[in-house]
Amino acid sequence: xxxxxxxxxxxxxxxxRTLLIPIVRLYYRPIVVGSTNVPREGxxxxxxxHQSFIDSIVIPVLAPRPVRFLAKDSYFTGTGIxxxxxxxxxxxxxxxxxxxxxxxxxxxxxxxxxxxxxDDNAFALYPEGTRSLDGRLYRGRTGVGxxxxxxxxxxxxxxxxxxxxxxxxxxxRPRRVRVTVVFGEPIDVSGHGPASSGRARRHAxxxxxxxxxxxxxxxxxxxxxxxxxxxxxxxIGRVLRPERL
Numbered sequence: 001x002x003x004x005x006x007x008x009x010x011x012x013x014x015x016x017r018t019l020l021i022p023i024v025r026l027y028y029r030p031i032v033v034g035s036t037n038v039p040r041e042g043x044x045x046x047x048x049x050h051q052s053f054i055d056s057i058v059i060p061v062l063a064p065r066p067v068r069f070l071a072k073d074s075y076f077t078g079t080g081i082x083x084x085x086x087x088x089x090x091x092x093x094x095x096x097x098x099x100x101x102x103x104x105x106x107x108x109x110x111x112x113x114x115x116x117x118x119d120d121n122a123f124a125l126y127p128e129g130t131r132s133l134d135g136r137l138y139r140g141r142t143g144v145g146x147x148x149x150x151x152x153x154x155x156x157x158x159x160x161x162x163x164x165x166x167x168x169x170x171x172x173r174p175r176r177v178r179v180t181v182v183f184g185e186p187i188d189v190s191g192h193g194p195a196s197s198g199r200a201r202r203h204a205x206x207x208x209x210x211x212x213x214x215x216x217x218x219x220x221x222x223x224x225x226x227x228x229x230x231x232x233x234x235x236i237g238r239v240l241r242p243e244r245l
Contacts, residue, residue, distance in 0.1 A: 012092030013066065020061050028166075028176065034183035035064045038156055043117040044186070045151075047144050047208050048158035049137055049216045050126035054167040054174060055160055059124050060093045062181050068116050069124040070109055071095035110143050117151040124158075127209060128225050135164065137209070137218035138225035145204035149195035154186035155208050159215025182215040 024030060038044065046067060048059060060067045076087045076097040090097075096116065098109045116123045125147075127140030148155050162179035189207060193200030213220055 012088055013094055016092045017061065017066075024061055028174075029178050030058075030062060031178065031180040032062050032183075033180065034185075037183045037185050038064050038122070039154065039186065040065055041120070043120050043151060043153035044122045045117065045144065045148055045153050045155045046122060046124040046158050046183075047127050047140075047155050047212060048124060049160055049212050049218060050128050050131045051135065051160060051164035052131065052167045055126070055131075055163050056095070056124075057093060058160065058163055058166075058179065058181060059158065063122065063124075063183075065122050066094060067122045067124050068094045068096055070098045070112065073097040073099050106143070110146060113143075113147055114151055117147065117153045123147075123153075127205060127212070130225055132218075132221075132225060133169070134221075135218065136221040137213050137216060138221045139223060140205040140209040140212075141224070142198075142201040142205045144208055145189065145192075145201035146195050148187075148189045148204055148208075149192070149200060152190065154188055156186050157184040157208060157211035157215055158182065159184070159212060159217070161216060184211050184215050187211060 038046070046059060046063065048055065056069060056071070060069070071090050075090045075095070077083070078086050096112060098112055113123050113125065125144060127144040128138045129141045132138060144155070147153070159182040160179065161182070162177055165175065166177045166179050167174045187208060189204035192203045192207070195201065
């Protein structure tokens with residue numbers, strides 16, 4: 001399984017940020033807290049809760065620096081006008097195509113994330129793996145712990161509040177709902193041990209999830225999110241689920 005080579009955000013990304021940010025801020029009036037906690041340079045992991053498909057648009061648009069994230073490769077390979085528009089849109093907001101799945105595909109996705117961090121990018125992911133359908137915060141998959149311990153990148157926890165109301169399940173267009181994005185203080189998980197240790201990955205992930213819970217105010221589920229994918233409802237980041245440690 002090869003690692004996807006990720007190019008830097010191009011013209012579409014910068015055009016999108018230039019056009020979208022003023023429109024979003026004027027029309028939706030989002031509340032952004034703690035943007036100074038995001039390092040402006042160097043590798044950083046943005047680890048967020050996940051309640052809506054639109055989370056993957058909200059974070060890149062409102063983060064204070066370019067953000068990369070993984071999206072399933074089918075978003076980039078469609079044919080016809082709709083396929084080209086989908087590919088242009090996802091590339092425009094900083095997405096990197098990956099093959100979805102477990103085993104080798106999951107590890108390839110993690111390796112792609114590592115390559116992005118090694119290149120000093122800001123890389124966003126959802127430790128829960130897939131979107132929460134009941135509003136609770138589920139246990140984190142240890143891919144985020146592996147990435148943080150392997151690369152040494154700091155982790156900025158992100159709490160998204162209200163995105164499930166902004167674009168509920170089944171909605172075709174966003175509602176005019178005010179959302180809040182909270183960027184927490186960077187976390188250094190290196191004290192938990194090496195990335196080769198399952199215990200270190202688990203403890204690092206739990207520390208990150210504790211920080212996300214504090215920012216989002218969600219009830220903790222205490223279990224992994226095992227909800228099956230359903231078409232377009234399947235979320236970016238599901239591939240980051242290689243372990244059940």
